[in-house]
Amino acid sequence: MEQLHKYKQFKGQPRLPKFAVPKRYDIKLKPDLITCKFTGTVDISVDIVANTKFIVLNAAELAVDRNSVRFNTRNGSKVFEVLEVELFEEDEILVAEFPESLPIGLGVLSIALEGILNDKMKGFYKSTYEHKGEKKNMAVTQFEPADARRCFPCWDEPACKATFKITLEVPSELVALSNMPVIEEKVDGNLKTVYFQESPIMSTYLVAVAVGLFDYVENHTSDGVKVRVYCQVGKANQGKFALDVAVKTLDLYKECFCNISCDAFYNYLKSCRYFAVPYSLPKLDMIAIPDFAAGAMENYGLVTYRETALLYDDKHSAAVNKQWVAIVVAHELAHQWFGNLVTMDWWTHLWLNEGFATWVSYLATDNLFPEWKIWTQFLDESTAGLHLDGLAESHPIEVGINHASEIDEIFDAISYTKGAAVIRMLQSYLGPECFQRALASYIKKYACSNAKTEDLWAVLEEESGEPVNKLMNSWTKQKGYPVVSVKVKDQKLVFEQSQFLLSGSHGDGQWIVPITLCCGSYDARQNFLLQSKSETLDVKDFLGCSIFKGSIMETGKGGKNNENSECSWIKLNVDQTGFYRVKYDMDLTGRLRYAIESKCLSATDRFGILDDSFALSMACQQSLASLLTLMGAYREELDYTVLYNLISISSKVARIAADAVPELLADIKRIFIGLFQYSVEKLGWDPKQGESHLDAMLRGELLTALAEFGHDVTQNEAIRRFHAFLDDRNTPLLPPDLRKAAYGAVMKNVCRSNKSGFESLLRVYRETDLSQEKTRILSSLASCPDPDIILEVLNFLLSSEVRSQDAVFGLAVSWEGHETAWQWLKDNWDHISKTWGSGFLIARFISATVSPFSSYKKANEVEEFFASRTKPSIARTLKQSIEKVHINAKWVQSIQNEKLLPEVVKELAYRK
Template identity: 45%
Template sequence: MAEKKEFQRLPLKVVPTNYNVTLTPNLTAFTFTGSETIIVEVKEKTDVVVINSADIEIQSVKFNDMTGEITMDSEAETATFTFPDMLPIGQGSLSLVFTGSLNDKMKGFYRSKYTTPAGEERHAAVTQFESTDARRALPCWDEPACKATFDVTLVVPKDKVALSNMPVVSESETESGLRSVTFARTPIMSTYLLAFVVGEFDYVEGKDSDGVLIRVYTPLGKTEQGTFALEVAKKTLPFYKDYFGIAYPLPKMDLIAIADFAAGAMENWGLVTYRETCLLVDPENSSSSSKQYVALVVGHELAHQWFGNLVTMEWWTHLWLNEGFASFIEYLCVDHCFPEFDIWTQFVNQDLAQALKLDALNNSHPIEVPVGHPAEVDEIFDAISYCKGASVIRMLHSWIGDEAFRKGLNQYLNKFAYKNAFTEDLWDSLAEASGKPVREVLSTWTSQMGFPVLQVSETLEGGQRALTITQSKFCADGKSPEGDFQWMVPIDITCSTDPLKPFYTTVLSSKSSTVSLDGVKAGDWIKLNPGTIGVYRVQYSSAMLDSLIPAVSNMSLPARDRLGLQNDLFALARAGLSSSVDVLKVAEAYKSESNYTVWSDLASNLSTISLLTQYTDCSPLMDSYNIKLFSDVAARLGWEKKEGESPLDSMLRALVVSKLGHSGHNDTMQEAMSRFEQHISGEKSLDADLRSAVYGTVIKKGDKSHFDKLMKVYETSELSEEKVRVLRVLGYVKDEEQITNVLQFAISDKVRTQDAVSCIAGVTSSALGRQLTWKFVQANWPKLSAMYDGGFLQASLVKISIQNFADRSVIPEIKDFFEKNPAPAANRVIQQSCENIELNAAMLERDREAIKAYLTEMNS
């Protein structure tokens, strides 16, 4: 077997400045023809030009009038052009003619299947180029630092919509009866931000307060589903203009829903592509959580128009500069547009908690990861780049203040506009704006894996209260890590006198420090990390933790602190540094909790304990515990929405119904069954916020007739959100035959490839389902591997299939299988999932008897 060549970036003796490209997609043969003239700058004498090309046949190449010889390297994904004479230094033109295929892999230039209102099946031609798939549409310098301008012409059928990054400047009819559509020249940008769409779409449009034309393209006949995203975009672009101090630089902004789309969305400059569930909102049938999610995704992608598009990372090592910042900025935007979502509390649950969970693993990675071959990039499109990146930025923002943060961003974006930057360039701008040692502090968070746990204890000397704070690396298994880890940790400390205002602020730059509690009254509780902004865990002494519990019960402790307190405690229990019984005891202090996000995070942590009890004889006892815990809030909320109710209360109602339904609460199950039947019969439509919870309860507790009725909902609904809603709960069925049927259905042609993972994930909610899913994945690996072809959906599939086992004996089987059946995009996820199985097994062994004893006493 030939040894794999070491990856090398493209030589830059010749670089592009402008591409003039014409593409003609054939939507029946699923092919395309292309030609391009690339204006290049020859910087050094050479007779060779190397560019990226994959899955493309290049028929001819010329430099000026000189014909070149073509050599392809499929492994390196390059085309090498050798010319008979040296190329003259300076400007020249490289002209190519080529052909390619509109693939079905949701990458490069690909085909997306859709159904017209008349029921006809058709295809659109669309693009997804990040990270390295522009080379599948046109030969190019497909590296983020190789920026150029683009003049695009699409030759398309007359009845099709043709879109690219810029507005149309001319149209004409070709001799063959097609329409030639030419777009304005783009700004200087990276190839991965180029985009084309050809298909049938309707749209809604409007202008923001600065006159930027915004259109939301929807499937035919569904323009009303684009209205919400349009309103979000109209508010968001001016907000970012004000926040960054730089106007949106393009004349138009298109947002378009694509039927087959692997990611959630892609920030192509001026033409942002979305999965339908990430853009479309049905006024009658979309839930509050879906609206919120659409607002966040729109906010994220529009933030990229500045962060990523205007200023781009130099190489994929700095991916987090794009994703971490956009993931932070999206919350600023949604908080501005929709203050009723209390979105910063949800950040703690959705981003910070997810980052800490993943980053505590031994198989995590630093925010900045050296990336060689671009194939390695998929592995770092994860909660570290996105969620930890965003969490570190939030901590930085709090530490230096909003004014300095905005000033530094403006300086950075102006200095590197239409160029590329490194992480250090951003730190330097923020340091200059704030006068603080940003690079020194933040490099400890981006260059090393993991985060600290701060052990806190209180002492009393001569009547003076003091805290001793000690940092060490937090490991999910509770063991002391190998190596010397130390962070510079921004710390705020608050107390019961004014829970929202820190009385002490510092940066912990050593292993340990003692803080004098001057002015803090005797009996006042003390809490670190108010607002749960710091990217660290806190382990209090027993006495300090006990003093905080009353403030949880009476909710005098703010919501983000109530959330963070139990989240830290659960992580400590999972690591064996506390007991699962402590978690169950403290959770009882939350019975009067009113905040959706606090309940959501608590419910998630309790679900892990419930999952482990599936492997014991006390699962029914855990169900009884959950019923007792959630019954009071269920009674307060009821089943019907109240006039003027917050969307968060609607989301909390759905969470509580789901939790009680899954735990077997009789009244909840009966009411869910009744409302389901009324909904199916058309007697009374089920509120969109409750559908997932009711569908899941009905599938879990019902029979085959209920399953068949829900399948009919799937088959007849035209709303992607409703279809996915059904897919996510189908796997809650109980018996082996039904589970097997659901798994087979997931990979049938009745389910879009992008949605199959959601369907399979539902199956893994039960111990039997996990066992059958893993067997299914092994038996069907050739098909599944081909479906996802090395992308991040492959990693998602692997993760949901294996991570929730609680028996170590399955680990050798998993490792052996993937050694024989390599899944390169999932290598890191396989290691992380095996580590998660170890954690489950250890927690179960450690706490099973104590959990059983506690639950038995609670239910006696």
Template identity: 50%
Template sequence: MSELWVKHCGISHTGSFKDLGMTVLVSQVNRLRKMKKPVHGVGCASTGDTSAALSAYCASAVMSHKKMEKKQQKKIMEQEFKGQTRLPKFAIPKSYNLYLQPDLFACNFSGTVEIRLTITEPTSFIVLNSLELIIHEASFTSESNDQKCLPIDVVVDDEDEILVLPFDEPISVGDGVLKIEFSGSLNEHLRGFYRCTYLDGETKKNMVATQFEAVDARRCFPCWDEPALKATFRVAIDAPVELTALSNMPVADEKIHGNIKTVTFQESPLMSTYLVAVVLGVFDHVEQTTSDGIKVRVYCPKGKRDEGKYALSLAVKSLDLFSQYFSMGYPLPKLDMVAVPEFSGGAMENNGLIIFRENELLQNDLMSSASRKQRLAIVMAHEVAHHWFGNLVTMEWWTHLWLNEGFATWIEVKYARLVNETFDDVCYKKGSSVVRMLQGYLGDAIFQKSLSAYMKRYAWGNAKTEDLWSVLSEVSGVRVNSMMDSWTKQKGYPVISVKLKDQFLEFEQAQFLSSGQASNDANWIVPITLILGSYKRRKTFLLETEVGRFHLSDLDQSSNGDPISFGEDLWIKVNVEQSGFYRVKYENKLAARLKKAVVDNQLSATDKFGILDDVFALCESCELPLSNLLSLMDVYRKELDYALLSRLMDICYSILEVSTDAIPGSVNDLKAFFISLLQFSAG
């Protein structure tokens, strides 16, 4: 009977008859032979026509079986793939060969991607990401037997942004190549593979660029669009001969076919899909080489080479500084920066090809303000730093995004002054502030050694927050993971209240809220740093509970052994150099001593800034009265530090803005006070 199945149904089957419903089929055929009745319109006048009846019934059975299979596959897809945040792990990408053919006149593109996969367990489905693409053909070829398998369907789920390819036979464990031909539109939404315009004389023309972070590579080509699924990429693109083609890696080959050229780039190291980039446009460029021999270029619109020179100098300095700090050289053969007229953000750290909005990257020496140059110094340091934190070592999933952004922001702050000596003001985010706090607690040398070890251990791979804490703990001998979990796994930050009672310092922490409704539910492990009357007397310890109490003599760590006088004039500054991510609220007695230290110029500009900023924040949240803030501001009359004066003026404006509505009768008196306060610095 199995031979009949093969003969009349045209497919082979190695399993039992029952697997394909053969028990039913055999009984039906035997019944037909006895009855000699027609089946599905096929006449069976004699036993010699049984073959025709059997053929018809087999065809019907196969169709029915395929329908059942399709229903079953749909059910599996809905149960296993629908609504899932992550892709299934039975297929892992190893490399991509991507060929793009954009049409800048029709504003669309076609492409082919060949993805080398490792099948980790037998599967009848391949599931990957795709969005707003038309899939024309797909096939999977196993490397073990060179067998080419075609999917029985192509299922595109726009809601979940996935492409499901079901196969009639399970794909075996091993390596193979998934080939997909596709097409799409060059959109105007500044994401995925998009088009924008540039001026060629008086004529507007199209150019193309990409923006894939966080999940828009899938708008350009079908892929495993998750940061942990790193692979190598070999990119090729067709372009009009007059345009410059840029991607993550240097050009490997260029072939010209009439007015179109095909540019192929070198294969990249392992990287995530969101870091792949392509730009086509008309550019001039300027270039320099770093001390390690890395070629750095800035691509500018035609005629604006000079406006790219400042950015170029920043990039070269950044690469040299970070290579030295991390004890690991820049991991790619080149770094290009390109100015694009239309871009959704300020810049994007694509591996080896940083894309900037044109007005962010280009600086005219005669027209650009100091603040614009300061801004570029910060952005440049941030984007270059990502080539270590983010590109070389990448977060495992977007929930660990702070590993990328927090460290990049921390290092932009740390080195922006070295990269650009006119840099003054810094805005801290929580991630970078927490990193800076940890650096201050562990010390520069140990922290730097730890980061270098972390980079080397996870280079070209992915890491979770816990992986970083583990390396820092190993190198420093400090239980970093438990300390930092209290900062990264709960919202907000604390305010530390400090009181002095009978030569005991008492510390109490509570969550700081701008509403002033402090909460004691949250608890942080807080690295407390303090100085007692001198920067030579510094103490560092962890406040692990809601309340802590320490005798002053236990806190004295004088480096020169001089005895400390615990008299009425002893001032105490908590959170030295503002390294901790917390506010400090002093009782009136300690606050008065700190004001005298400010007048006597015994504190650094950073610590004076911190005292003022904390009191203003506490006043805003109604934790302190306005009189406390005005009294403190009064001791800053002779201040000349730029950052401090800027903050002082900001606070003056903020007080006047609130007072106009809250206490209108005091506005004129406040204005007079602020004018007298700032007269010294103005003169």
């Protein structure tokens, strides 16, 4: 008790005290891959900057040899033996007390340690693989956000940058990797000692180590940086696509990759460096880890990935897998500048890392693969941010973090996709040339240092002359976003903004909104800042034309401006560059519907109108009948991203209709089947010679949707092709892009009395060693309508046959299985919490199981169950999931009160 009282000043604090600053780490580690333990030492060069007898740093799940702890002055003139060493596991800190005050200036803190190669996919952990039929362990690291402390005592905060000298003692037959190149290896019998070059200054969360049996493929950038992709032995060929993307992306980031239509500006960018600073390390290794919780991790010089995010198999990977590899590689390499070179000051500013890396990855991918139309696809990414930020339980982009256990939950759509979307919005407002110059200045100014959000705004403001700080504070310091309502009154446009919430209520937020608007044509386009709650603009002065005077039925179906220069339709948020929703009055909505049918609008604007309408319907600000009528305008849609969103919305509407109006469900599904017939007939089942990447992805999504909605012809053909696949895994009848559709169709027809399809799919799962194929199968298994089979699937997720990282893919259960999944989660919560509770994957279990419910009673039941089980790492996710249940319940009630809905559904379902 006396000891705890002595150190209470350090307990419970979110940040480490500042009286000692690390400068250099000399780390020696010896992992034992048989016992799954490791030993090591760390010598930390520390600058004592204030009078203290204590050194306080982070440590967790380590055994520290008390007798090894000592502090040497820089010149070695004095050695301070430790008086006490105390490790506080709850706060993850180690306190070393010395008998007298340490001298101001540099010294070296020495510590010997022992630890466990855990199975939690965090810290220094083990991953398993097979080599020549034998199961083996590899040792790898995952330190972000705050898990370097599980490998060696350190100042585990992003602002505490230092250099790192790594030495590894490993079995001589294994490959040892770290951030920097190997400078020497010494072999001694069965062991070898590998010495790595000292790193540049960086944060602890970017330190990386990997030890195991690996193959690799290699190439070089134009200026000689060696790039390698490492993977399990025998899979090297699957790394060639990622290698090619990486080499081209590094060259691109060194020079320029901005997608600008203006040739003169493009040529200007070609002559400059977008980041102003080249890649600063002599090599770049990328490695596929069989067990990996996140998608990838941007460790300086040694980027780690899930296998699904790095490896691509020409025969068995789908087009969507190829695209995912390209985007993830571009994202992680962008981090070498945004995050590694310039690092956020604290986790509050995580979005500076993730938002920018997301935005930059789309820029790079668009440059490398322009035919993918990746910026249109980015809208689907933005939608995830819009939906999460439409919750009262959302959080600002800049979110306060009080404890390391809270950090995992903010690696979400706010930090990534909302962050990227507001960057895109700001770039659109300032102009790409100005934005590029400012970013280059920002990178150069804060290289090898740390930055806060306001530091970026200051550079952008100085470069542009615009009030960037004032403008952007409204987007990063408050949660949520606005819905901008627009109507026409007396030849004036009336705009109003209010905070949009999916609950249907209005928050009190207010934003400076960059409004873009076009009227009847993309040539008639105007911009302005909406800085107040409402604003009225004279149409003649603002647009140079008059507004339609009659109703839509009187003035025609829209299209181009008529002879009297009257605008036929109005579209706000042109190309969806703004992070806000738009609500049109009834007449404007009708005009836009006709503009969609007349093919007057771009794919991005068709996407935005549909997505806003769905969100407004979900928030009970627009009827479901109105949404279904609008969806009918997309019958001849062919764009991949628009159709992908249409499919997603259709699936969500069908699920809510099953609870709200089950008597209309069959006809609603009939509507959706009709929506996709045109595009399916255009694409057919079989790939065409030379068809586009987007068509390949779209075919699978459309057929999966038709199978989900019970289209007999699709289901029967999918099952026929699946049986051909069982006979021959290389059959052209079931290429990788179609397998998800086939697997879903098979499971839709599985029941307790006929499990053959389920058993066949499990056999395919067990036979394949391709991670992408395994996750594809897992995501289909729980789509079965039989609750007994669903329970069997969920229990399978907890078995040793499914890697811990992959279990979350099997949680997408059918509507019929929601109650089964909830009971399963409760029955297995202790095991789930123990297995996944120390990382962010636990949130997926909660959100996937809880969020689909749609009754207030169920929300109360969830609250009661978790009342005694909540902890900081799941608190935000739990609140968000329960809020979604309330939103669904309110939506159900609203749908049930729609008197015109049955009539509209019948009309649309049987339209010729």
